[in-house]
Amino acid sequence: MKADSANIIIGFCVVFLISLLVSGCNRQERRFDRFVHKFGMVPDKGAFAVIVIPATGCSGCIRAGLGFMKKRLGRPEYKFIVTAIHDRKLFRIRVGEDVYNHASLIKDIHDIWEQEGLKSIYPQVGVYVDGRLQTLGYIDPYKKHTWKVLDNVELSAIKEF
Amino acid sequence: MIKFVCLFHCIALVYTAFSLTGCTNGNGQGAKTIVTQYALVKEGAVELDLAYDLAASTSWVQTFPAASPEYLYFFHRGLNTASVYDLDDYKKIAELRWQLEGPNAVGPSVRSGYIASWDTIFLYSFSAKRLYLYDSSLNLKRKYIAESEHFDAGQGNYLRVSTQMPLQLISESLIFSTEKSYWNDFSSAYAAKTLNLVTSQWGDKYPMPQIYRQGWYEHFHTRSAIAINYKTNEQIVSYAASDNLQVSSKNHTKEYKAASGKMKISPIRTKRPTKFSIGDFEQYYAHIAATGWYAGIFYNPWKNLYYRFGYYPVKGEYKDSRQIFSYPFVIVLNHNFEILCEKALDGDDYLIDNLFVDQRGLHIFNKRKYEENEDKLTYDTFVLKEGQ
Numbered sequence: 001m002k003a004d005s006a007n008i009i010i011g012f013c014v015v016f017l018i019s020l021l022v023s024g025c026n027r028q029e030r031r032f033d034r035f036v037h038k039f040g041m042v043p044d045k046g047a048f049a050v051i052v053i054p055a056t057g058c059s060g061c062i063r064a065g066l067g068f069m070k071k072r073l074g075r076p077e078y079k080f081i082v083t084a085i086h087d088r089k090l091f092r093i094r095v096g097e098d099v100y101n102h103a104s105l106i107k108d109i110h111d112i113w114e115q116e117g118l119k120s121i122y123p124q125v126g127v128y129v130d131g132r133l134q135t136l137g138y139i140d141p142y143k144k145h146t147w148k149v150l151d152n153v154e155l156s157a158i159k160e161f
Numbered sequence: 162m163i164k165f166v167c168l169f170h171c172i173a174l175v176y177t178a179f180s181l182t183g184c185t186n187g188n189g190q191g192a193k194t195i196v197t198q199y200a201l202v203k204e205g206a207v208e209l210d211l212a213y214d215l216a217a218s219t220s221w222v223q224t225f226p227a228a229s230p231e232y233l234y235f236f237h238r239g240l241n242t243a244s245v246y247d248l249d250d251y252k253k254i255a256e257l258r259w260q261l262e263g264p265n266a267v268g269p270s271v272r273s274g275y276i277a278s279w280d281t282i283f284l285y286s287f288s289a290k291r292l293y294l295y296d297s298s299l300n301l302k303r304k305y306i307a308e309s310e311h312f313d314a315g316q317g318n319y320l321r322v323s324t325q326m327p328l329q330l331i332s333e334s335l336i337f338s339t340e341k342s343y344w345n346d347f348s349s350a351y352a353a354k355t356l357n358l359v360t361s362q363w364g365d366k367y368p369m370p371q372i373y374r375q376g377w378y379e380h381f382h383t384r385s386a387i388a389i390n391y392k393t394n395e396q397i398v399s400y401a402a403s404d405n406l407q408v409s410s411k412n413h414t415k416e417y418k419a420a421s422g423k424m425k426i427s428p429i430r431t432k433r434p435t436k437f438s439i440g441d442f443e444q445y446y447a448h449i450a451a452t453g454w455y456a457g458i459f460y461n462p463w464k465n466l467y468y469r470f471g472y473y474p475v476k477g478e479y480k481d482s483r484q485i486f487s488y489p490f491v492i493v494l495n496h497n498f499e500i501l502c503e504k505a506l507d508g509d510d511y512l513i514d515n516l517f518v519d520q521r522g523l524h525i526f527n528k529r530k531y532e533e534n535e536d537k538l539t540y541d542t543f544v545l546k547e548g549q
Contacts, residue, residue: 093240119481
């Protein structure tokens with residue numbers, strides 16, 4: 001009888017811990033989804049990647065992100081949001097006037113990314129498939145390969161970064 | 162009558178005791194707070210021209226030559242370019258643009274360094290762990306390799322070079338401010354690393370003070386910053402978690418209390434955690450935000466004053482690491498390290514990583530004015546006023 005009670009308690013604990021972990025992950029995804037929807041950029045059909053690049057943070061990671069962005073800005077499968085722009089002029093000089101004023105580039109001038117609790121020194125990438133966020137991750141120095149993955153792998157097939 | 166004399170003696174005794182405690186301090190030697198009222202007052206501003214293709218982001222603003230400054234040197238972060246201004250009229254007199262490719266190039270990650278003279282310019286790359294020496298034509302004269310600073314390498318302090326933690330040159334050695342690593346014991350840690358420019362040998366300088374042995378401090382709280390008084394040849398070290406300044410000369414090392422009246426810094430733990438974890442950094446930031454910290458120390462040779470900078474504790478809930486820079490302040494001290502006044506600065510307006518001192522006073526970059534006009538670097542000027 002005592003063993004049964006103990007098992008039930010342990011079971012509850014395990015379920016509770018798992019639900020905590022899942023809700024933690026979900027919370028991050030919900031925030032990202034809310035952030036992206038604030039810019040009204042999620043179509044119902046097809047696959048595309050939302051790439052958020054902080055202008056301030058890990059300089060090598062940001063350089064890689066901006067390099068990726070410059071060559072792909074305007075392509076329908078990629079949406080770019082630049083955030084944490086503490087020095088607009090520096091950012092404009094670094095990316096060039098054409099990129100800075102490009103209609104497809106979204107500038108998060110009110111730091112909504114930070115307000116949503118998503119702030120990081122690394123770029124963040126979310127892959128949407130048919131209107132649903134499928135994969136989400138930060139591109140830190142150990143995940144540099146992600147830029148190649150985004151280029152070479154069918155977006156709907158990307159399950160993790 | 163006897164009672165009256167006793168009462169008089171008691172009052173005199175109490176008065177003497179109060180006077181003594183007001184003028185000396187248990188922690189620092191000879192520390193005093195001056196009775197005369199002083200205030201640091203905003204008085205005008207300095208506007209520097211900024212080229213259309215240069216921006217205000219910087220980690221390195223310095224006047225030179227160090228002993229008797231004539232010029233202001235401003236390194237534009239991310240653009241590998243420096244603007245040089247004359248301190249007399251604040252006109253731009255030179256622009257130094259480093260190559261991004263070729264034999265004289267430095268990597269894009271250079272953020273700071275030290276200019277000793279027009280012909281002796283050091284650039285430091287934190288990520289490449291290299292120090293580059295250039296002449297006035299921006300020809301690369303020599304490279305120095307920094308000691309290993311990898312997280313997993315154990316031992317050693319991380320070199321830190323910025324406006325608030327400037328490099329200093331003493332005879333033929335460069336002095337680097339540092340941040341202590343997890344692996345160093347405070348009892349054997351030093352505040353600075355020295356690089357002998359002739360022999361390329363690295364050394365240690367300024368043993369960390371007693372306060373760091375009373376608990377375990379982390380990250381920004383283990384930083385040091387150094388100023389040099391070329392008139393007295395004193396080296397002044399400000400520690401991020403210490404109320405005291407450590408003043409070294411040829412013959413002695415003394416401590417002077419130079420504390421903000423609005424914060425009390427404590428260690429995060431009693432002893433070193435059992436393992437190093439990057440995951441712990443967020444709680445370190447939260448602790449630093451909750452307690453405040455001292456950032457740097459500057460000497461003004463024209464006014465014979467010191468400015469000690471820091472950040473007050475964050476009010477309210479901790480949200481992210483950037484909060485530790487929210488509430489800057491400055492303490493002004495005279496040449497005897499007596500506190501003259503303390504001033505809170507508006508963190509929405511001022512960046513204390515972008516400032517300089519000259520004959521007119523203390524000039525602090527105003528970021529709000531830069532947002533209004535991106536082709537000017539505007540510094541608000543602060544001067545010390547008596548009887549305020």
